[in-house]
Amino acid sequence: MRRETAADVKPPLPRKPDWLKVRISQTKTFHNVRDLVKGLHLHTVCEEAACPNRGECWNRGTATILIMGDICTRSCGFCNVKTGKPLPLDLGEPRRVAEAVQTLHLHYAVITSVDRDELSDGGAGHFAATIRSIHELNPQCKVEALIPDFKGMEVSLTVVCDARPEVLAHNLETVARLHSTVRPQAKYWRSLQLLGRAKKQGMVVKSGIMVGLGETKDEVIEVMRDLVDVGCDLLTIGQYMQPTPKHLPVVEYIHPDVFKEYEEIGRNLGLAHVQSGALVRSSYLADLQEAIIRSEER
Ligand code: SF4
Numbered sequence: 035m036r037r038e039t040a041a042d043v044k045p046p047l048p049r050k051p052d053w054l055k056v057r058i059s060q061t062k063t064f065h066n067v068r069d070l071v072k073g074l075h076l077h078t079v080c081e082e083a084a085c086p087n088r089g090e091c092w093n094r095g096t097a098t099i100l101i102m103g104d105i106c107t108r109s110c111g112f113c114n115v116k117t118g119k120p121l122p123l124d125l126g127e128p129r130r131v132a133e134a135v136q137t138l139h140l141h142y143a144v145i146t147s148v149d150r151d152e153l154s155d156g157g158a159g160h161f162a163a164t165i166r167s168i169h170e171l172n173p174q175c176k177v178e179a180l181i182p183d184f185k186g187m188e189v190s191l192t193v194v195c196d197a198r199p200e201v202l203a204h205n206l207e208t209v210a211r212l213h214s215t216v217r218p219q220a221k222y223w224r225s226l227q228l229l230g231r232a233k234k235q236g237m238v239v240k241s242g243i244m245v246g247l248g249e250t251k252d253e254v255i256e257v258m259r260d261l262v263d264v265g266c267d268l269l270t271i272g273q274y275m276q277p278t279p280k281h282l283p284v285v286e287y288i289h290p291d292v293f294k295e296y297e298e299i300g301r302n303l304g305l306a307h308v309q310s311g312a313l314v315r316s317s318y319l320a321d322l323q324e325a326i327i328r329s330e331e332r
Contacts, residue, residue: 183221203240
């Protein structure tokens, strides 16, 4: 029998603190959202990512809809979405998403997708069709498009921007140093470049990162500086939570005081709004974040 070596002994995971323990309350609205999404053969990030805010968001009647299937061509170390060969695009999906938005009476819809690197445009055309379809059927509804990096193809970004989502979001997810482990198929600079280009195309621009993956405070501040430099308006910062034992471990549970501190630092550096807290996810209270920036523009 092989002897256990020092390399085999993994450091113990930190104990989950009380501020991360949430009970998902399943009210009637919660069930309505779940049934509607299922009935229309749609997917939500809320479920795919086992988001801890499902109780709160679904009970408010909001959800983040995942388009272009539930199989991703990439395999990020933090993400619970399946990796594999995706199915062909469902051309009826943009209309069904718009119908879901209508049935749920959403005034703000967050649309995101898996990565579809096998498609020549990365799925930008499908994204744009979905945004247009929502706006057509729901003229009052604002749309936040949380997009992949399209492997840096500017033409794909332009296709999405031309559909005029009210917010263009793309998450950096982590600090520059940790990209090779957290998002091995992505590049920090490429994501920053995308955000900068979106700003130049007149978009309200948003990004998000997770903390607790082993980054330092200075590195988080560096991310905020980089985002300000490219013109990013909104930032979300939340605690990374390991979805299954196969995913990257949590290195540290960040204290709520530190999240508060990040919020202040970000604001002082020049970001219009920073939503920072242990349970914050990029689409958490997205409608309120957008409202803050619009009120500041006035
Ligand atoms: S924070 Fe976003 S992903 Fe999580 S439940 Fe709310 S809308 Fe869904």
